[in-house]
Amino acid sequence: MFRNIDFDVAEREIVAIVGPSGCGKTTLLRCIDGLLPHDAGEIWVGNQRVEEPIAGVAMVFQHFGLFPWKTVFDNVAYGLRMAGASKAEVERKVPEFIKLVGLGGFETAFPYQMSGGMQQRCGLARALAVEPNVLLMDEPFAAVDAQTREILQFELLRIWDERPTAMIFVTHSIEEAVLLGHRVIVLKGRPSSIHETIVIDLPNPRTRATLREPRFAELREQVWGTLMREAREAEFVLER
Amino acid sequence: MTETSIGASSAVVAAPPATSRPAAFSGSFVPRLLTGLVILLSWEIVVRAVAPPYVAKPSTVVLAIPRVMTDPEFLRALGATLAAVTEGLAITIVAGTAIGLLMGRSAIVDRMIRVYINGFNALPMIIVLPLFSLWFGYSGAARIGTIIFAAIFAITMNVADGARSVPREFLEVARSFRSGRWRMLTDIVLPASMPYLLAGFRLAAGRALIGAVVAEFFLSIGGLGYYILYNSRAYHHNEAFVGVLLLAAFGVSFELLVNWCTRHFMPWYRRGA
Secondary structure, X not given: OEOOOOOOOOOOOEEEEEOOOOOOHHHHHXXXXXXXXXXXXXXXXXXXXXXXXXXXXXXXXXXXXXXXXXXXXXXXXXXHHHOOOOHHHHXXXXXXXXXXXXXXXXXXXXXXXXXXXXXXXXXXXXXHHOOOOEEEEEOOOOOOOXXXXXXXXXXXXXXXXXXXXXXXXXXXXXXXXXXXXXXXXXXXXXXXXXXXEEEOOOOOOOOHHHHHOHHHHHHHHXXXXXXXXXXXXXXXXXXX | OHHXXXXXXXXXXXXXXXXXXXXXXXXXXXXXXXXXXXXXXXXXXXXXXXXXXXXXXXXXXXXXXXXXXXXXXXXXXXXXXXXXXXXXXXXXXXXXXXXXXXXXXXXXXXXXXXXXXXXXXXXXXHHHHHHHHHHHOOOHHHHHHHHHHHHXXXXXXXXXXXXXXXXXXXXXXXXXXXXXXXXXXXXXHHHHHHHHHHHXXXXXXXXXHHHHHHHHHHHOOOOHHHHHXXXXXXXXXXXXXXXXXXXXXXXXXXXXHHHHXXXXXXXXXXXXX
């Protein structure tokens, strides 16, 4: 599946991963989360080797992965409870993270009552609530509409400013990758490998103004240029 | 029934449109009433025209209702049957769900017991009565045994199907958040299987009632089934029919109970995830 994929993520760094469809971005993330076994190579988080899901790493899913029978409160509390948090801890932390993602007042709502944007805020709060060192984002905004997506991108930047973690952000969107990432890794091919790593030297914190900077447009074009050939090739590959 | 429950369950989000429920209600109510009246009327006419006077007909059954409902013997019989069905169903739900969850989530357990579950499920329940009466005597225990035997497979097979079809995303999220296998079963698999459990309960409740009545027929122990049998044989057809009506009412109220539980405890169900 993969060949020669080797990269590090610093403690407070956002690494965005882009690549053509079917190059295994999501699979890579699942391996890092310990959800999928890898038969060669090693994945380390701090000084812990990943063989199965470990504490300190939390994932935000493209499909949100909220439990429909749980309220916002119970969904956000889920990770904490699985980590064995005390009742008092849950009562204290959960409202804090619900507020952080802007869902204050919706504690007793069920997922079916909420828009996609609200659902993903909830998914983000659930991941943040376990206070991970590494946040894995699997195309988290791919399932929401374009406007909501933009809102959520800046919400994520605001939240990351308040609680910085290492973050690996998989996305289809070059714009999103350049806006959020401190580095952008472009994957290619099957078996997939790192095509290029592009350092995004845009000033922090990133805001809406970032989108208007000439440097932003340059970097976007650079990533696009790198990706384009791969994307064109990937478009015409038949499934095996 | 379905239209009504969907309309009413949206109350959690916002008040449903004021017209939706009465409209659905009256929409099915009038035809329903009409069917009932036609059946009752034909029954009355046919019995009056051709049958001897002791044969039950709607007008005499209605007259018998107050008499029967205040008869202590009838109330004792009713209580005995209801208690047995409740107890049997309680045991059935707990045991049936537990076995179903294990079957659904463990290929080994499934391979070990599926063939037996299917086999027993296909047996006519009445076949076990001679055995149960030998094992437990002509007693309430034999009745409970029959109820459980009649009802449990409906729950087990449904829950097993539900547990097997839990969306993979849910299990992946649970694993990502480091849920243990046991927690996953109670925390994710069981609630995700609830709709299947309720569907199983619908079937099981009806079968439990049948099981109780059949056991009472066969074992001649006090209860609604025996009350009906005894009164039919004594040519008290009207009294027997009140018992039958009550059994039918149980069937309807089980249905209402399930619908109420669905709306109340699972507002999320039927709305997609």
